[in-house]
Amino acid sequence: MYKVKVYVTLRENVLDPQGTAVKGALHSLSYHEVQDVRIGKFMELVIEKNDRDVEELVREMCEKLLANTVIEDYRYDIEEVVVQ
Amino acid sequence: MKFAVIVFPGSNCDVDMYHAIKDELGEEVEYVWHTADTLDEFDAILLPGGFSYGDYLRSGAIARFSNVMKAIQKAAEEGKPILGVCNGFQILLEAALLPGAMRRNNSLKFICRPVTLRVENNETMFTSLYEPGEVITIPIAHGEGNYYCDEETLTKLIENRQIIFRYHDENPNGSLENIAGIMNENGNVLGMMPHPERAVDALLGSADGLKLFQSIVKYWRVKHVVTS
Numbered sequence: 345m346y347k348v349k350v351y352v353t354l355r356e357n358v359l360d361p362q363g364t365a366v367k368g369a370l371h372s373l374s375y376h377e378v379q380d381v382r383i384g385k386f387m388e389l390v391i392e393k394n395d396r397d398v399e400e401l402v403r404e405m406c407e408k409l410l411a412n413t414v415i416e417d418y419r420y421d422i423e424e425v426v427v428q
Numbered sequence: 429m430k431f432a433v434i435v436f437p438g439s440n441c442d443v444d445m446y447h448a449i450k451d452e453l454g455e456e457v458e459y460v461w462h463t464a465d466t467l468d469e470f471d472a473i474l475l476p477g478g479f480s481y482g483d484y485l486r487s488g489a490i491a492r493f494s495n496v497m498k499a500i501q502k503a504a505e506e507g508k509p510i511l512g513v514c515n516g517f518q519i520l521l522e523a524a525l526l527p528g529a530m531r532r533n534n535s536l537k538f539i540c541r542p543v544t545l546r547v548e549n550n551e552t553m554f555t556s557l558y559e560p561g562e563v564i565t566i567p568i569a570h571g572e573g574n575y576y577c578d579e580e581t582l583t584k585l586i587e588n589r590q591i592i593f594r595y596h597d598e599n600p601n602g603s604l605e606n607i608a609g610i611m612n613e614n615g616n617v618l619g620m621m622p623h624p625e626r627a628v629d630a631l632l633g634s635a636d637g638l639k640l641f642q643s644i645v646k647y648w649r650v651k652h653v654v655t656s
């Protein structure tokens with residue numbers, strides 16, 4: 345089994361209205377050192393081991409469904425877990 | 429002429445769309461469930477607004493993999509008129525039948541009110557009955573209508589006159605270039621955030637949307653006129 349963490353965020357050059365609002369809120373709480381806030385999604389997938397390369401599989405899922413690559417970037421961490 | 433109104437789980441403007449076609453336009457129309465295999469019997473396809481699959485993940489992201497989308501792809505290639513309104517537009521973007529993507533409104537609010545639009549291109553199968561540059565009033569109702577595309581795509585949209593409607597008096601959602609509606613390169617797939625089906629009778633506040641549907645009928649009649 346694999347435990348896969350997928351992170352999806354808006355691309356750098358795409359304005360993030362939620363991030364901008366949260367940055368404003370942090371500033372109003374006097375955290376003026378905050379330069380930028382980007383809000384994204386975190387997904388956790390549990391994937392059964394099969395003959396396909398897991399990284400290739402995850403990348404395919406991200407490209408097809410989990411991220412919209414027109415406006416979003418994605419990255420992932422794959423961890424192999426042993427089922428007892 | 430026979431219209432299909434595609435119904436996804438979570439569509440909620442399907443009844444308005446049906447009413448606009450049947451009662452105001454006076455053409456044939458049928459609901460088609462998202463599991464359908466074929467749309468061959470229909471002359472035009474309408475994707476209504478709503479919240480397909482609860483807008484989970486992204487608006488339109490899950491609906492875009494519905495079985496009926498294969499038939500919609502085929503209809504698009506055959507050159508049939510396809511109109512996606514609001515969530516229908518978002519689905520067409522996710523399906524890459526139209527370029528670009530939607531972000532949340534820059535106000536982060538769901539906005540529901542009439543807006544003014546400028547008809548940027550009236551030489552299309554969807555807008556031929558409007559005057560060039562005509563300003564019309566159509567309601568919007570969305571939380572994610574902040575259209576985005578990269579520079580290269582935008583240049584193409586402008587060069588090919590694929591921007592069909594722009595917000596006129598004010599931009600309600602922050603969309604790029606005040607874009608409210610765009611068409612594909614072939615000119616038979618239109619996506620727009622405003623709801624023309626909610627503006628088909630003066631009793632509803634505006635009848636400005638009716639000419640869009642009448643334009644589609646006009647196009648179809650001209651194309652299918654039988655000369656014997």
